[in-house]
Amino acid sequence: MPKVTLSYANAKIYDTQIDNRYPTSNFYAYDSLTLGGSGNSRLLYTFDKGFIPNNAIITSASITLSLLASRSTPLVINTHPITGAWSHDTVTWQNAPAYNAAKGSTASFSAAPSPTVLDITESVQEMVNGNATGFIIKTSEINTNDYPYCSTEYATGSLRPTITIEYTLPTIDKKQVELVATKNELIDSINQNKVPVPAGAQADDLLIAFIHYGFGTVKTITPPSGWTLFSNKIYSTNNMGMAILTKRAVGNETDTKFTSGADAYLNGIASTHIYRNVKDFSFVGTDGIDLLNPSFKPVSGLTPNGLLLNILMTYGGSRDIGSHEAPNFTRIFRLESVTTATEMAMQTTYNHERTSYTGAEMNIPISGGGYSASTSLLFIPVTNETPKMDGADGYLGAFAAALTKSYTLSDKEGDPITVTEKLNGETLRTFIGTGAQTLNTASKWDSLSIGTHTVTVEINDNYNNPPHVPSVRTWTFTKILADDTKTPDVVNLGLKQLAPFLAARKTDLIAAVRAKGGTINDNDTLDTIIKALSLLPAVRWASGTVAFKSGSPVVFNGLAFKPSVLVAASAMFDGSTTIPSDSWNYGTFADIKKGIRVETSEGNSYSSYGGTFIKTNALTWDESTKTLTFPSTNLNVTANWIAFE
Known part of the structure; x- marks a missing residue:
């Protein structure tokens, strides 16, 4: 990466100061220039750009200034590119040029350092681009302390300002020898x-x-x-x-x-x-x-x-x-x-x-x-320019018939223009042309789905020393049905667009059947798949833990449905019966069938060992809270429960 350092020994750096206390005074011949102070002094710099190729990309740039007197107070310094015309030997506060406050850099110091190094990358890039005539250095606010810096007129050359610039050259669209x-x-x-x-x-x-x-x-x-x-x-x-x-x-x-x-x-x-x-x-x-x-x-x-x-x-x-x-x-x-x-x-x-x-x-x-x-x-x-296309990107509207879009091409140097037209990323045609052209989607229109689509036109003049970046124009549009479309045509179009959707849904249904333990083949019909789905268990269930307290109702939470059967189990449910060691796992549901007896005779609840089968007609269901409430009991025990829809 090329790097140049501008100094009194090899370059012309021009500097001066403007001060609102002396609105008509110019300071270019002074050997020191003041930043800040009661006059809100500002420093202006420019330099001859002879070392830097035009159109260069500035990767970094800084100016180094030598402070003549130490200052211990905090300081915030801003740099901005100057956009107005000025001359270092005539500029004053009164005729000061405009600067671009939106560009530049800011540096904060707890105390003004010497040397003071400031980032001027953006300002130098603006100078190289032809958008700036120099740069201004100013404090962020009026500061009672002034900061005297050595100027380009200072007797000791090593203390004069230096500017260090690093740059690269573009690999495309070069504009420099x-x-x-x-x-x-x-x-x-x-x-x-x-x-x-x-x-x-x-x-x-x-x-x-x-x-x-x-x-x-x-x-x-x-x-x-x-x-x-x-x-x-x-x-x-x-x-x-x-x-x-x-x-x-x-x-x-x-x-x-x-x-x-x-x-x-x-x-x-x-x-x-x-x-x-x-x-x-x-x-x-x-x-x-x-x-x-x-x-x-x-x-x-x-x-x-x-x-x-x-x-x-x-x-x-x-x-x-x-x-x-x-x-x-x-x-x-x-x-x-x-x-x-x-x-x-x-x-x-x-x-x-x-x-x-x-x-x-x-x-x-x-x-x-x-x-x-x-x-x-x-x-x-060589400053060959990229070819141009009229118009702008945007939405073209809704179309019931094949979209056509006219556009005009031009090239300043008269070079042949290579044009590539695309619909949804697929090339419609590539050709060499200039002047008036028309993009036509007729060849793809019948296979195009109802909805929004994108067309692009990419152009380049194939100038290869160095090559340009292709220019791309992008438009979107919506395909709709014509008002006079006949019913069979609408049905056929709907089926055509529904087919890929149904194929994807069939794949999802097959996966769902297999996930539930069902057997199905990939080539089975939808009727077969629907039948397999109807044979799958459809009962939902929920489980949890609940505390039984003597004299208090028991509330079962965590239900998303009204259950028809609820089973509660504990190691000791009636307060006196001890569960045998060879019985089910002490109230867990891993082997619950060993610990309960499910009967179909009338009754509210039955128990065997430590399990209780409760028919839910003995409980109260609250639809708004999705809870079941059991009347008060004389039990003091924590139980696991499971409910079935």
Whole structure:
């Protein structure tokens, strides 16, 4: 995951403060800036985004600030993306830009730390997306304590603000040129006319080779097979030459050679780059030529979201290109040929919404005498847009006849559009088309059940460098019967839709019969299954424990039905009879038949050993509470009971 740290040493960070005590004052030149305090001071920051590819996905970003004076009171700091236009050297409290309070971050501190590290991920993402011009740092409320932080003007560089950003590039729908790899070599008697090619190229990548052949007249250069000579010219009155060769890769490429006319070989420097997602590139600005004080010439009219490449060439033994690139630029390489006294260096930056740079903003440090020249290229990214479909997702209504739905397709670049229409996830058709189209469900309508269904249209332009995410439109509708549908048709349709329901219910019934101990076959008819169900025991039962207390009625709870028979059992029911050891399990129901005698003669209750059979006409049933009440007894015993419907 790429990571960049912006500091005074490599980037331009712009900061200032606004204070309501001084509504028309600007503080950009101050070496310290105050947060909070009685003036409710706020800090504003922005930076050049040259190190970050446009359309990058920011995974984390933070700003580190150095506190000049310790504070021990709690502090809550908010950061928000600034949405309005502003300039660090003119902004004041009175003309302060708007900010998006719904986005940003909040940090709480028991005491202001030094350094203070604040999360600005969302603000930086908004800046990269073109929705923000910087970010504001403010306290959550007016705080009597002020917090002085070192600014970008502070004398000690290590205490100035730094911004650390981590990002990834999207794998689909890219909108930035990507420098994939470079390979640099000297061309001489050993590497005769060599075009060094780095590994890692993919189909349609742009290979571009720069051949700086130093002092002399324009050389005749014939590119290798498959390559094109983009440019070959002298960049000064002292005949410092450079040729540019290009090729669209067909895959991974290898080193190759050019030919140099009457010369057996050239001496100089060769640098080959792989650029991905390039739509076009061209020279921008004018060439810079200077004997003693070389500088890049201003560039203007740049296409936004491009990649700007600066090339600096020197000739002469005393010339020396410095080891530092211009702020906000990334050094690609620097190589010197002692044999030919030539040197070349390149730097690059993402211009985002910027359309111009001054020469001073691009200058690379250089020293010594001799000759030098500079030029610039701008690479434009492919920004192929996904195809479009009119309308919106939603409910289309109720239909008694086959649904048809019209829609219109378009593609900004005019690419062919692949269309897939589906009904309930099943493909109706796939085709290449654009303009007006009609989805038709007629081929599936008769087999479609009455009720709600879904149709979708998925479109993509098959652009594969990189591919797009398909766009999907989703509609729902309801199929209904037509008003003039004849009775037999209604019956047939009902039976057709009832069949799967009945099949499922038959399976459930078979499982129920088998669960009750019944015997049934899978292919038995419904009549056979119903007969088997009628033969199953249908008596419900319930059981529980109840206490008999002398002189009190006994209430049996936990019943969901009115029982016809109730059996109560205890180890000793009549208070005097002892149950023999070989009898049923001392009042449990595991062997209850040994301990009771069920008789059909008239009577209210019968007992044998410790069991009592009670006909429920001797009890009172309460339908509202689902309880049975037995008249008062002279027993004092706890009994188990079971009741049958």
